[in-house]
Amino acid sequence: MTLLTVENLNVSFKTRDGAVEPLSNISFEIDAGEILGLVGETGSGKSVTAQAIMGLLPFLNGWASAGRILFNGQDLLALCETDYQRLRGNQISLISQNPMTSLDPVYKVGDQIVEGLKLHMAITRTNARKRAVDVMTSLGIPNAEKVFNQYPHQLSGGLKQRIVIAMGLCADPRLLIADEPTTALDVTVQAQIIELFKQTTQKHHIGLIMITHDLGIISHLCHRVVVMYAGNVVETGRVESVFTEPKHPYTRALLSCIPKLGMADRSLHAIPGNVPSVRTYPCGCRYHPRCAQAKPYCMENIPEIIQLKNNTQVKCHQFTPQWGAVS
C-alpha cells in the first residue's frame, strides 16, 4: 500500500536576490514497511525534499510551487498549519543529522521524549514516562531508567542519536524521515544505528526515507533508491538493479568514484567539474557539463523521465528511441 506519494513537486525559496527553485519535478513514492534511500551530493535537494514533506517550507521562506504530496491519500500541501501540527511527529517524524542540535541541553532527555508524547497523545505523565522508557529500552539503551534522568551532555554521540530516534518513534509514526542520521557518528556506532533502523521499521511496519550521501548504507539498508542531482531525480529503482546495472551516467559515475575495500590500484574514477549550485543550474540536462556521453542535444533539451523494463525510471536522453539520431 502506498504510504506517501510525491508528484511533480517543485519547491522555491524567496531570497534577497529573487526566487530560486532548488527542487523541480520531484516524483517518488514509498510503501508502508518500505525503506527508501534518497541519495545525492551536497545541493542535490535531499534535505529540501524532507523539509517539504514535513511541511517546514513556510518557516524557511519557501513554498511548493507545483505538485502534490499525498500521505495516505491526503494532500499535505493543502493542510493548514494546525492540521499539519497534528500530523507532524505523530504520523510523520524527522530525525536530523546532528543529535546535539535536536536535543535541548537544559532539559533531561527523558522529559524531552515525554514532552512529545504528551503533545500527540491523550496520555498521563506516568504512562508517558513508562512508554518513553519502554521505547528507549527497545532501542537498546542500557539502563533506560537512569538515562531518562540524564542531560544530553552526559551521553555519548551514539546514545544521543538513540534518544533522538526514540523521540521520533514514541508516537508510533507511519513514516520516518532520517536525514543523514549517522554522519556525526563513528563507523562502529554507525553500524549499530543502521541495524536499529532496519529492525525498527520491520517491527512496526513503518515507511522509512533514509537520506544519505553514503551509497554503502543505501545498498545495505534500502529496498529502493532515488538518486538526486542538482534538484532533479535522475534515477529511481530497486537497489539491486540500480547498483548492479546503473543506467543514468551520473549514477554510474557516482558508483565508480567511491573507494571500496579490495579495489584495484588506480581504478578510482573521478567525475570532472563541480556540483552546480542552485543559481548556476545548467540548461537542458543539468548533468550535461560533467557527462562523458553528453551530446549538444543534451545542452538544449530537458530530458523526460523514462520508464525502463526492470522497473527503473531514468531521466536521460540516452534512453529515448531517437537518441541514435540526435547530434
Next chain:
Amino acid sequence: MTPLVEIRHLSKFFPVTSGLMHRKTGELKAVNDVSFDIFRGESLGVVGESGCGKSTLARLILNLIPPSNGKITFDGQDINRIGKSRLRHLRRKMQMVFQDPHSSLDPRNSIYRSLEEVFKIQKVPLSQQQINARILELLGMVGLKPEHCRSYPHQLSGGQKQRAVIARALALMPEFIILDEPTAALDVSVQAQIILLLQQLGDKFRMTYLFISHDLALVDYFCQRIIVMYLGRIVEITQANLSQRQPRHPYTKILMESVYIADPLKKTRVPHIEGEVPSLFNIPKGCAFENRCVYAKEICRLESPNLSEIQPGEFVACHFPLTYA
C-alpha cells in the same frame, strides 16, 4: 633503508584543570607511547575513530605542539632539539593539508597572495618574476587555471579551495606531506578528483605521505601501509590491500566489517560490537579495547598489551592476536 621519519615512544598528555586556580586534576592521554617509521616515498595511512589521537599525532610530527615524551627524528635530525632557525628551514621539507580547506585559506587574501606568502615567509631567494612563474606552475600542477590567481577563497568551490591548499603545500618542494582528512569536507565526486591528484603528484615527486582518515576503504586505496589507532595507542600496523589479508587485532576486524560495501549483492555482515569508545579521560587500565572485545580474557583487563612484530612488517598490540588456519 633508513626511514625518513622515526617516531619513538611518542606521547602527548594534555593536562585537565579545574577550578579557579586551574589545579591539574588529571591527564588526557591523546597519544600514548607510539612508535613507528615512515619510509621515503611511501603513503602511510592512519585510521581510527574520533578521539583516537590521529590529528594530535600529525601535529606532533610537524612540531606544531611539543610532545610530553618521546622522540621524533626527521631525516636524521631530532626535530624537538634543533634550534628555531633550523626548524624553520626543515619545515620547507614537511607540509600539511588540513581537513577544511575553507579555514586553511585566509579569506582576505587572494589565492596568489596566499601562495606568495609562503615564499616570503621562508625568504626564498627568488625574484618576483620567478615567484610569479612558480605560482602559475603550481596552479597548473593542481588543475587550477591561471585566472584563479586573482580569486578569493569564497569565490571557489570546496574542491578548488582544496586544490589551492595542495598547491600551497607543494610550493617549496617538500619531501613529506601530512594529509589530515583532506577530503572529509568534500563531496564524493570531488573527493575522487583530489585523491587522484594527490596520487599523481605523489608519483611525480616521489612524495612521502602520512594520510589520516576515518575512512578505512579510502586509506586502504591510497596507502601502502596502514596504522590502526584506538584511544591514543597503535593497535595494529599492517600492509594495505586489506581485503587480501587477515586482520590480527579484533578492533581492526570490527573496523573492516563496519564498512558498508556499495553492492547490494554483498550484504555486509554487521559486526556485533557492544558499547562505544570509552572516554579519553578514563581509559581502562589494561587493554583499552577490552570492554568491547569478544575475545577478552582476564589478563586483558589487567595488563596493557605491547605492540610487537608478529611477522616482518606486521605489528599488533593484543594479548591474543587473531590467527587463521
